[in-house]
Amino acid sequence: MKMIIILPLVVSLSACSTLDKVFKSKPKLKPNTNKVIIEDKSEGAINAVVREQSTFEWSESNELSAKVATMPESARESAVSVLKDNDTKLVLYFDYDAIEISKENAQEIEKHIQFMQANPSIRLRIEGHADERGTRDYNLALGENRALSVKEIFGFYEGLGARIEVISYGEENPQSKMSDEVGWQENRRVEFIYQ
């Protein structure tokens, strides 16, 4: 079975100017333009027919990440420890029902971008989460949008988007069990997990 894989739009800009650009215009999910066809050999891949008015593409971020060489665990751990020593935050927090990146969060994301550029074989999983308020399905969608709005900034740098996987746990994996504003704030978050 052939699957069409979409590579993110590749833009080469310096860190500073991109962040400025992001903050002058509110981040929006942009359409992808480049398409690469790869064969899906994953076990249990099921063929699905897509019927739609417009043409439709499958995009498989996981399959794509699999093409990037994996970093040995020890090397990854020591690399990530440098990031921690550097006080880089591995968790970013959000407002209620919001996906916007604050200026503080953008500065942290910039450190992660530099880190990924310095470690070309490290891969990143961005996990989006929500607090328990509202419905579970909506929160699952909201968590993914938080993770995607973080990933979008990485996407401005050449080669980074392809090394990033985005997933959402919605409200299912809370960091805090408290049912109050303090607990909710801790749970409205995006986590960086290096792989």
Place this chain on the structure above:
Amino acid sequence: MKLSRWLALFLTLGVGIAHGVLEITVVKKDENTFPVAISPFKLMGQGTQGKGIAKIIHDNLERSGRFDVIIADAPVDEVDVGYWKKQNIEALVTGSIEQESEEIYRLSVRLFDIYSNTNLFTRSTRVHINGFRKVAHQLSDHIYESLLGENGSFNTLLTYITVKEDAKGKKYYRLNISDSDAMNAKSRIKLSTPILSPVWSPDYRFKDKKIAYVSFQNERSEVFIWHPFVRKKIEKLPRFDGIASSPSWHPNGKSLVLTLSKNGNKDIYSYHLASKQLTRLTHHKAIDTEASYSADGKRLVFTSNRSGQVQIYIKNLTNNQINRITFTGRYNAKAVFSPNGEHLALVHRIDNDYRIAMLDIKTQELSMMSNGVLDESPYFSPNGDMIIFSAHRDGKGVLSVVSVKGSRSYELSSHDGEVREPNWSTNLE
């Protein structure tokens, strides 16, 4: 006997599984309840089975909140109308059970209207020894219909998720099914990763009944289909990019709607099981999710934040028009149609609380159905008389069932964990 075959399978699947068992507490009954007496069923011949039937019927009618039911001290042979009138009883159920063969019994039941001194129905049926509970639910539906003139919802099934935390704080999620009275509970799927959104397929026959649900077992949300009554592998829907969530069946049982996040954009798609065809039903850059069909399949209700607020929309599938339906409050989500299509049950935010509300689609009248802080996942009983939803009691997740009219309610709770995300099947064969 055809009935006995699936019942035997039903029992085989359930042997030795005691998880996911719920306890029922009747919280509130109607002000004007119907006084009914049930005679213990008379056992004839050698057989000893079926003694529990009177108790199951009693519990069903009591739980509905519309009856006051007593069980007579001894089996009633002759109906003494004067005596029952003095007891203020308006209807009487009598019955007998006789063994015909090793596994087959003959069950005879009569419903007598004390008030008008008339026989409302007499029924005689053969029952397999494993089928008494099922027959008790069918009889409860007959009694309910004969006395109230409305369909019963007793011969139906529930599905729900239970979550238990072990001593180390590790969570275990179970997907459970039970009879409508929470008895006969079975749990076949247990995972250490979240399970969400179980929904019964609308099929009438047990062998066709399926549950679609969301699982994170592969570290991402994916939709699966489980056949609880036949030995068939759990099916996984094709792997879609991003999240796949919020499945809900088309009333014909042949396709389901779900939320897919393709290129990050969350929209609603219909997936046809046999042809594996995917059809996109919403096109919007905002979040569209929690879709659910009306019983005639002509309308689709869903949640969207396209206005900047989380609100409910209905797509008319005949002319493809989408209209916003909720205008009260800043957060309305996870709506489902009532069986007659006139109302929606939904999650409504009021101040800082999330409660269950019912909306009259035509008049826009919004009625609050619950008073909790984090109530969610409303679903109608198949006769539209009750709404089941997840609530929190003493910091623990329980299922609450409230009447649409009147103030009847009862609660389903688990002694060793949290219960959430209930879904109620349509009436069974």
